Amino acid sequence: MDILKYAEKAMSMDNETWSRHSNPWSVYTRFTALPLISLAFWSREWFDVYSLVLIALSFLWVWVNPRLFSEPKRTNNWASMGTFGERIYLNRENEVIPIHHIKACRALQVLTAMGLPFFIYGLYALELWILILGNFWVMAFKAWFVDRMVWLYIDMKDSNPIYQSWFKT
Structure with a gap:
């Protein structure tokens, strides 16, 4: 299972949650x-063991965020189409998507991961x-990556009536 599939499963993303997450407020927030996760972990310097409360709250925010906002009335925007593309990408085992999208997404995932050592070390060493x-x-x-998901959605939206139904003007 790839990391995105694992994250989707851990987040319990069902159709309703995906619909709510397509709200631009959800995407941008x-x-x-x-x-917030960074600040919560950094707070160990100030709050010692009580920082665990802030760490838990920051991870709760990650889970709550896609559920917090209502389904948008219009989805003809970058943020909404980004979530639609991600849904399509996560479904790539069941529906073929163009190989150039898969290659680009994998490259972007590797590039994203290359920043994690800086992130982790910065938190560990408290190096701002x-x-x-x-x-x-x-x-x-x-x-x-989200921008690439928009491109994927635009390329794929006419291939499936379900994908078309997500787009509302």
């Missing part, structure tokens, strides 16, 4: 997750600039 670099690196490539 999701970009706060990594900085390394942590900022790790956050920026991971979030920049995640945003690029």
